[in-house]
Amino acid sequence: MNDINRTRIKYVVFPIIALLIIIATSIPLYLFFHFNYRVYIPIIVFMSGIIIMFIGAWWDFGAKKFISDVFKTHMELNEDDLEYVYKQQFIMMLIYIGIGFLYFLIAFIIYLVLPLL
Amino acid sequence: MIETVENKSNIENEMLNVKNFYVNFETYDGIVHALDDINFTLKNNEVLGILGESGSGKTTLATAIMGLLPENAGVKGSITLNGKTYLRENDFNSGKKLNRKQLKILDQNLRNIRWKDISIVFQGAMNSFNPVYTIGKQIREVYKLHTDLSDNEIEEKLLKTIRYAGLNKMVINAHPHELSGGMKQRAVIAMALALDPEIVIADEPTTGLDVITQAEIINQLKALKKQGKIKSMIIISHDIGVISQLADHIMVLYAGKIMEYGTSRDIYLNSQNPYTVELLKSYPSIKNAKKHVEGIPGTLPDPINIPEGCIFYERCIYHDAICKQKEPDITYINNEHYSRCYFASKLTEKERVNTDIDGEPIIGTEKKVETKDLVTYFDLKKSMAGSLFSNKERVVRAVDDINIEINRGEILGIVGESGSGKTTLARTIIGLIKPTAGEIIYNFENTNININKIKQRSKEYSVFRKNTQMIFQDPYDALNPKMTVYDIVAEPIIAHRSTNNPGEMLNMVKSTLKEVNLTPPENYLERFPHELSGGERQRVATARALVLNSELIVADEPTSMLDVSLRAGFMNLIKNLRNKNNLSILYISHDIASVYYLSDKIFVMYLGVGVEYGDSKDIVNNPLHPYTKALIKAVPSPTPDWNPGNIDIIGEIGNSINVPKGCRFYDRCIYKQGKCKNEKPPVQKTGTHWYLCHFTQDELDNIKQYMK
Ligand SMILES: Nc1ncnc2c1ncn2[C@@H]1O[C@H](COP(=O)(O)OP(=O)(O)O)[C@@H](O)[C@H]1O
Ligand code: SF4
Ligand code: SF4
Ligand SMILES: [Mg+2]
Numbered sequence: 001m002n003d004i005n006r007t008r009i010k011y012v013v014f015p016i017i018a019l020l021i022i023i024a025t026s027i028p029l030y031l032f033f034h035f036n037y038r039v040y041i042p043i044i045v046f047m048s049g050i051i052i053m054f055i056g057a058w059w060d061f062g063a064k065k066f067i068s069d070v071f072k073t074h075m076e077l078n079e080d081d082l083e084y085v086y087k088q089q090f091i092m093m094l095i096y097i098g099i100g101f102l103y104f105l106i107a108f109i110i111y112l113v114l115p116l117l
Numbered sequence: 118m119i120e121t122v123e124n125k126s127n128i129e130n131e132m133l134n135v136k137n138f139y140v141n142f143e144t145y146d147g148i149v150h151a152l153d154d155i156n157f158t159l160k161n162n163e164v165l166g167i168l169g170e171s172g173s174g175k176t177t178l179a180t181a182i183m184g185l186l187p188e189n190a191g192v193k194g195s196i197t198l199n200g201k202t203y204l205r206e207n208d209f210n211s212g213k214k215l216n217r218k219q220l221k222i223l224d225q226n227l228r229n230i231r232w233k234d235i236s237i238v239f240q241g242a243m244n245s246f247n248p249v250y251t252i253g254k255q256i257r258e259v260y261k262l263h264t265d266l267s268d269n270e271i272e273e274k275l276l277k278t279i280r281y282a283g284l285n286k287m288v289i290n291a292h293p294h295e296l297s298g299g300m301k302q303r304a305v306i307a308m309a310l311a312l313d314p315e316i317v318i319a320d321e322p323t324t325g326l327d328v329i330t331q332a333e334i335i336n337q338l339k340a341l342k343k344q345g346k347i348k349s350m351i352i353i354s355h356d357i358g359v360i361s362q363l364a365d366h367i368m369v370l371y372a373g374k375i376m377e378y379g380t381s382r383d384i385y386l387n388s389q390n391p392y393t394v395e396l397l398k399s400y401p402s403i404k405n406a407k408k409h410v411e412g413i414p415g416t417l418p419d420p421i422n423i424p425e426g427c428i429f430y431e432r433c434i435y436h437d438a439i440c441k442q443k444e445p446d447i448t449y450i451n452n453e454h455y456s457r458c459y460f461a462s463k464l465t466e467k468e469r470v471n472t473d474i475d476g477e478p479i480i481g482t483e484k485k486v487e488t489k490d491l492v493t494y495f496d497l498k499k500s501m502a503g504s505l506f507s508n509k510e511r512v513v514r515a516v517d518d519i520n521i522e523i524n525r526g527e528i529l530g531i532v533g534e535s536g537s538g539k540t541t542l543a544r545t546i547i548g549l550i551k552p553t554a555g556e557i558i559y560n561f562e563n564t565n566i567n568i569n570k571i572k573q574r575s576k577e578y579s580v581f582r583k584n585t586q587m588i589f590q591d592p593y594d595a596l597n598p599k600m601t602v603y604d605i606v607a608e609p610i611i612a613h614r615s616t617n618n619p620g621e622m623l624n625m626v627k628s629t630l631k632e633v634n635l636t637p638p639e640n641y642l643e644r645f646p647h648e649l650s651g652g653e654r655q656r657v658a659t660a661r662a663l664v665l666n667s668e669l670i671v672a673d674e675p676t677s678m679l680d681v682s683l684r685a686g687f688m689n690l691i692k693n694l695r696n697k698n699n700l701s702i703l704y705i706s707h708d709i710a711s712v713y714y715l716s717d718k719i720f721v722m723y724l725g726v727g728v729e730y731g732d733s734k735d736i737v738n739n740p741l742h743p744y745t746k747a748l749i750k751a752v753p754s755p756t757p758d759w760n761p762g763n764i765d766i767i768g769e770i771g772n773s774i775n776v777p778k779g780c781r782f783y784d785r786c787i788y789k790q791g792k793c794k795n796e797k798p799p800v801q802k803t804g805t806h807w808y809l810c811h812f813t814q815d816e817l818d819n820i821k822q823y824m825k
Contacts, residue, residue: 007505066503070497081507
């Protein structure tokens, strides 16, 4: 796998782990306290999905800091470099939105599939 | 009869006349008296220099002449241009109203560049370009704002302007971040000249630029003046060297008042005002032997409560009882030269009392610190964001194979333009940055410590930390605003567990404050940084570095934020401390004169490598490397006769990513030959003085002869 994809995966780790944590931490509640898993968890996951999408849209993924580091070290930054930065930012945003949809999907699965089990 | 004829010709010749001019600012704290009784005329073709420390009212005067004072200003007196009075009591305009798009494109500093027949290069304007738009678009916008020219005419003017400024056409389509500081400043000057103004005002046009760039900008301004592109000019600066290069007449401002006015010669060679005399004395120069310099202790008077009597009284060593009672009038020394002092033309040479430097330095033979092939690279691709956003290698060779050593009691000065790696070297030496390769060996408390071989928790590590302290460039940043002076100075004591006894700690803090001349220390202990002046703040930062009796102090541009009158005092303090305590000091600055004044040895850096090293006297009087030669030549000398001619260097400092394979200096060297490009130059050595180049001095001389 090339470098850039490895980096993208690093960025993706956080929302995926967040998703697993949300699902996993509530399992004990469900088992011991008659927590209504099927109703609450899909809502929480769904909301989190929206949050992840917003993060993807508003966060610069460290681009600002990167550019200021480039200036600080007196390196050149030309039009092409900037374009590249924008492109990467855009791709990351799409990935985060995709992850948002993954959240939605999981929410639906829990809501629809869980009662069938 | 004769008199009237002369008067008439004078008036015809007169461009700008400022008469009985006062400016006050209304603020919450009270009325700030920014300018007081200003009178002067600027003749056709004249260059007037305005000299003063920050806060003396220079910028306010420039803004007033432009008619751009803010709303809270109150004005008395008048300003006349070509016989037409355009600014008088409470009748001024705060700038032109712009539409929203124009507001978006042009920063305020650039927006108001031209007003009537006067244009201005604002302080720091080169950093005011909007990063989103090309330089060309922003200059065009200025034309559109102030003229009715058609697009074609504007394009023509734009090209012409860019050429005057000595820039390439390519600049028009460049974005601000693609240009170096010097190019941006040229672009701003070009904008100011765009519409053939009668008067150009330049407010600190070279502050923040490197010496070589500064010298080039000065040359450019001189050339434009000679060609008649600049007619009359007002040049504002705190730097005597810069003013002396350009001005015919000089006005010395202090706390809003004109202290002295005269021709450049009169001001430099025959100044008759204590403030000017002291100011001139506080400049270190590289031209004569290491002459002792002396600062002016104290600060400007509070602009809200201007004291009775002479405004300079508190800081003046010539003062007499009368000075406190009544403000002195202007005394004329000759037709064109006056001074605001009771003793003008009667001043006798006086020295400040506390001028002596304690003792002579004792430079030992033991090395306190030594670096061996030290290398520090920054790889931006290593960080997560860096690897996501960089499409190419982004390795900076900030420090590349540096070997230096500092003996006990020695001051080593490092000079180089910004971007040459000075700060990285300093931070690596005090352990703030981990070196990429190479060794640093310290000798503290009689133990050898190799930075690569010690563990974070070992005893050696704490000895190393305790004995290496740093004084930072910006005392505002370095001191925590929420801590008192006592807490700030005591912090290292607590961190290194030097003592737990509160009484002892207090004594340590007090005696260190005394050592940096903050006396009596009791007055300072409970104060916060914002309650201190710039000079005092830098002294507190110094006290903090000294409190543990560290053996090595690293000072990174410690005077660059200080006013001229305070710099000399601070440098003397460092000298004194070294002599008294046998400290080893690494002193970093881009200001060669101050490095020369302080240091025993000088190390010249260029793009991460050391290009020359030797005794400071040798380096300054007999520079061997082409880069050092240019650097020394570019330092303006505060005399009206200085003319550097050609500085013998090409362009501006590059970056340390795509470094040339052979000599680092290749791209800028005027002596370069074929082999310089790909072969690494060897060290040429005479005694302890060495430089890095393929050629001996004779060979370099021959190359230069041949070029002619
Ligand atoms: N808009 C303002 N409101 C209040 N005080 C001001 C304003 N502009 C400048 N001053 C004060 O006027 C004095 C002169 O400032 P300035 O002209 O900027 O000096 P210089 O350019 O010589 O550094 C200072 O005391 C400053 O604080
Ligand atoms: S009038 Fe007195 S206090 Fe003022 S500058 Fe002259 S000697 Fe100094
Ligand atoms: S080695 Fe060549 S390029 Fe480098 S400084 Fe010497 S002459 Fe100039
Ligand atoms: Mg100013």
